[in-house]
Amino acid sequence: MESFKGHVTYFRIYDxxxxxxxxxxQEELKRKNLTEPFKLKKGLRAIVIDExxxxxxxxxxxxxxxxKSYIIAATAKLWNFxxxxxxxxxxxxxxxxxxxxxxxxxxxxxDEKLERMALDSVYQIVRDLGxxxxxxxxxxxxxxxxxxxxxxxxxxxKPVISxxxxxxxxxxxxxxxxxxxxxxxxxxxRANAIQYTVNDLSVxxxxxxxxxxxxxxxxxxxxxxxxxxxxxxxxxxxxxxxLDRKLSAFxxxxxxxxxxxxxxxxxKLAEEAALFFIEVSDIKEKIxxxxxxxxxxxxxxxxRIAIDxxxxxxxxxxxxxxLENLKEVALVFQNDINEKRNILLEITIILLITxxxxxxxxxxxxxxxx
Numbered sequence: 001m002e003s004f005k006g007h008v009t010y011f012r013i014y015d016x017x018x019x020x021x022x023x024x025x026q027e028e029l030k031r032k033n034l035t036e037p038f039k040l041k042k043g044l045r046a047i048v049i050d051e052x053x054x055x056x057x058x059x060x061x062x063x064x065x066x067x068k069s070y071i072i073a074a075t076a077k078l079w080n081f082x083x084x085x086x087x088x089x090x091x092x093x094x095x096x097x098x099x100x101x102x103x104x105x106x107x108x109x110x111d112e113k114l115e116r117m118a119l120d121s122v123y124q125i126v127r128d129l130g131x132x133x134x135x136x137x138x139x140x141x142x143x144x145x146x147x148x149x150x151x152x153x154x155x156x157x158k159p160v161i162s163x164x165x166x167x168x169x170x171x172x173x174x175x176x177x178x179x180x181x182x183x184x185x186x187x188x189x190r191a192n193a194i195q196y197t198v199n200d201l202s203v204x205x206x207x208x209x210x211x212x213x214x215x216x217x218x219x220x221x222x223x224x225x226x227x228x229x230x231x232x233x234x235x236x237x238x239x240x241x242x243l244d245r246k247l248s249a250f251x252x253x254x255x256x257x258x259x260x261x262x263x264x265x266x267x268k269l270a271e272e273a274a275l276f277f278i279e280v281s282d283i284k285e286k287i288x289x290x291x292x293x294x295x296x297x298x299x300x301x302x303x304r305i306a307i308d309x310x311x312x313x314x315x316x317x318x319x320x321x322x323l324e325n326l327k328e329v330a331l332v333f334q335n336d337i338n339e340k341r342n343i344l345l346e347i348t349i350i351l352l353i354t355x356x357x358x359x360x361x362x363x364x365x366x367x368x369x370x
Contacts, residue, residue, distance in 0.1 A: 001166040005095035005154050009147040009223055010088040010108060012118045013230050015139040015238045016126055017082045019283070025078055025132040026054055050290045053077040058086075058121055063114070065107050066100075072114075076121060081286050082134070083231045084125065086118040095154065098168050105175060109146060141241070143234040146208040147226065148172055149219050152199070160201045160212050164190055173205045192305050196298040204302060206309040225299055228290065229306035235287045236315035239280050243322040246276055250329050273330035277323060284319060 058074035073089045096104065108114065119138075126136050152160065163169050170176075170186050193203040200213035202222055209226055213219050250273060307313070 001098060001150075001154075001163065001168045003095040003097050003154070004101040004148070004150060005093050006091075006151040007149040007219075008090045008092060008105065008108065009149065010090070010114075011143070011145045011147075011227060011230055012086045012088075012115070013143040013145075013227075013234045014084050014086070014119075014122050015082055015141075015234060016084050016122065016133055017136040018134040018279075019082045020078050020080050020129070021132045021134070022051060022054055022078065022080050025129050028129055028132055029054065029056060050286070051080045053079045053085075056125060063090075063117075065104060065111070074117070074121065076125060077227070078125070078129075079231055079290070081231075081235055081283060081290065083235055084122055085227055085231060086121055087227070088114065088118075093151075102168075102171065105146060105148075105172065109144065109175065139238055141234075141237065143230050143237075145226070145230050146175070147223055148208065148210045149223075150210070150212040152212055152214050155212075160199055161195065163201055163210075163212060164193055164203075169203065169210055173203055173208050173210050175207055192309065194298070194301050194305070202302055204305045204309060206311070209306075221299065222302055225303050226306050229303065229310050229312065232287050232290065232307070233310040233312055233315065235283070236312060236319055239283060240315060240319050240322065243280060243319065243326065247322065247325060247329065250326075273326055277326050277330060280319070280323060280326075284316075284323075288316070 054077065056076040056078065058076055060071050060073045062069045063072045064070075070090050070092075075087045075089075077085045077087070079085070090108075092101070092104075122138055126133060126138065129136075150163075155162070167181070170181055170189055173189055174181070174185070189203060189205055192205060193201060195201055196218075200215065200218060201211070202213075203210040204226065209222075211219050211222055
């Protein structure tokens, strides 16, 4: 692969709040003529979407990279669990020499102007939506990803699978400079390469993917499936970080609040911990159930590879562990509250018994000394 011609799709995913009321957001954006329907090319028989995202058209504009002007088509997708994905799509034509294309992708991924363009779009959409976003706030961290879609006419008469013999493919997928990669690294990437027919190839890794197919609709659907995984990854990272901060705050509160006999300082903390546990558990289920691949084995494989390379299982396990810790914290708080209540109850019972016994003892005392 001495040169590249095709499309580069660049994703930047942000968290913008606790959740998005998509119906309310749709009505608001319709008034601005910004939305377009989201639909996978193969339809819903292959992929079940819990609640389809809203697609927001951000238009096209010229963008200069390495002294050349390119047209970047930008869209945004709003997800009900509080994520927004900014998608930049760039057409590379005529073919670009591989060395130039390698520099192009590096600049694209690290360009501050493009980052500012993405963030400006995010903040503008958040402002436009107003009350459709619950607890609107843009998280400082983000998820980014590159997908290279090679035009199949670049293969000439070679089969698509021959791309796996090209060193340039591995450099692109890893976004590494032209160093000689070890065979084990190449083998790990090759293990994530799959074909549905002899005329297509998908190579999915943690930072980027390489696609080639004679069916352009398949390319778009695969990009959408990977985008689902990216949004899930970002949201799991966001709530993992939020749980870290919440558990740390609870620890400090426990250290600075001393328990008293007749009252517990942990009543409010127990309620807060329990509510936060319910909130995160609910959003976690919503994230994990946002996409199900049920009718297409090829898409299912791509989705499984994507969530594996994006380490969704590790993030999910980390979230589960911290949720268990949060549940234990809530139980500790509740046990302290119950203990204080039991002590108060015991003291009350003793007082009541004393009140009943004192008149009886007083009567006996009077009889003895009269």
